[in-house]
């Protein structure tokens with residue numbers, strides 16, 4: 001039985017006295033919190049956290065980690081909460097325990113192989129502090145040691161989870177002794193029969209090997225020392241699980257895998273590595289094709305070593321690994337983390353890996369300095385991604401900053417197109433909320449809902465962006481066609497024509513001559529401002545009348561029956577008005593993306609307005625008197641007469657300038673006066689004019705001119721306000 005006193009003895013070898021006392025205090029707290037609880041084995045519960053702390057003490061971790069290890073099940077299994085731990089100990093310890101509890105809450109259900117990898121990543125991403133993972137691994141290791149007490153079915157499930165999730169995580173973090181132990185225990189629980197057979201075979205085969213191994217060891221180290229190389233030669237045995245895997249993957253028999261003598265030679269420099277391999281090849285004959293230079297070309301996880309296989313004098317191959325002390329440390333404790341190399345810049349990644357490694361080495365060297373330890377282990381493992389759950393428990397990987405809309409499009413395009421709201425951890429949230437790792441995200445869709453152009457301001461994934469743009473492009477073309485139709489009808493009306501009145505054959509003739517494929521394309525072109533409706537109408541009309549209208553009127557002397565002459569002579573004056581002077585196009589305010597409101601003058605319903613054709617974009621509406629368009633107005637073909645439709649709903653932005661005297665709280669007074677008039681303030685810019693006055697420029701929304709006039713009147717009545725005007729370009 002490993003007791004708290006044993007743990008303290010162990011800690012005293014590398015921690016300060018006060019730190020050991022802190023760990024003991026955590027023990028007293030934990031023992032009381034778990035009072036009365038039992039493990040399945042019938043032992044008092046507190047034995048488990050002590051055993052977990054022992055494993056971490058074996059890695060020489062700092063006292064905060066050990067305290068958290070002892071308390072690791074307190075939040076999950078007792079009545080104490082995180083803030084109570086923070087009060088009793090400190091924020092750091094509470095944070096670590098909380099991190100472990102959160103990992104415990106996620107239940108891994110091995111549905112798909114692909115999910116296993118995401119799950120590993122999720123765990124690594126959730127634990128912002130690597131020590132949380134270390135505690136979790138130690139927790140799992142002890143649970144695997146005591147797994148025998150459980151029902152066989154549960155044993156298998158936990159063993160599988162250990163092999164699928166925890167072993168790869170330990171591998172990624174390079175915590176090799178924990179990884180190997182987890183593997184062996186997992187294998188034993190998952191395949192007890194196979195484990196037993198291999199274990200017996202090893203025991204049987206080991207018998208006469210010991211002597212041979214020590215003979216080879218001696219001759220190798222003598223030879224190298226004679227050549228002036230300082231070295232350490234270590235005989236090693238393969239792990240049970242690795243034998244099993246090799247037998248399976250390479251279809252080998254046990255003796256083919258096991259009957260190998262394996263050595264590791266540790267030397268002082270890279271130079272010595274290459275010299276040593278030369279000497280070894282001289283001592284024993286090398287097996288062709290088995291020499292590997294992982295020093296020049298390191299493995300993905302940063303592992304470096306020279307590998308070779310030799311024919312010994314005992315009829316059994318000898319596997320040799322040669323590396324320096326530093327490389328040995330990488331191989332043992334280093335960062336076996338291929339996921340770090342996922343980032344594009346391999347050099348950058350290696351620096352990060354080395355930083356991590358240095359951190360590990362620092363822990364071992366300067367144990368006790370927990371601040372330094374903290375600096376070294378607090379690395380952001382996945383700086384650029386978040387992992388979130390779907391309601392069915394699938395894990396989605398998204399770039400950092402991704403919002404509900406990104407998530408919706410990641411799930412399915414249709415869901416993205418029709419999303420209206422999201423629930424984050426069951427709480428309704430705005431679609432633009434950035435998601436955080438481990439949140440559960442549910443998308444609420446509505447039939448007929450459409451993507452919103454404003455989403456483009458906050459989505460971060462290419463998929464969401466592309467789909468929204470695609471939708472808007474289609475939308476723009478629909479809206480352009482409908483606007484184009486209205487514009488063309490209006491222009492045709494001045495020729496006493498309409499689209500319906502022109503025979504299809506004439507229209508097609510015209511389209512062909514203009515090289516346009518379809519009538520809709522013509523309408524879209526007009527709506528987008530690429531063709532002027534007046535010119536198109538004129539050309540279409542020319543195909544209806546023997547001569548264009550303007551020519552009829554000019555040549556009326558030569559054509560006594562010309563249309564206009566007859567018309568003007570016999571038609572009543574009201575009809576003449578109606579036919580020849582067509583009423584301006586009405587603006588409804590809901591035209592969409594092809595009708596834009598100029599930012600220079602910000603027209604609102606009630607203003608007299610004109611439209612300017614803007615190629616590719618449709619129409620831009622200006623106030624008729626806007627100074628920016630006076631030049632354009634000289635060419636009447638570019639100008640479109642417009643009027644507002646009656647009873648327009650909607651909010652229109654407008655700028656107002658207010659001069660106020662500098663009194664305390666004046667901005668708040670003015671702002672609340674504006675808001676009180678059912679207007680939204682979108683922006684305000686302040687300019688101090690002098691010590692007495694300040695100029696405030698507000699961008700507010702109004703329904704129409706009347707609404708604006710009411711607001712102005714109301715604001716003007718305030719004492720502090722000296723002057724208020726609407727800004728128009």
Ligand code: MN
Nearest residue numbers: 048072073139
């Ligand atoms: Mn536990």
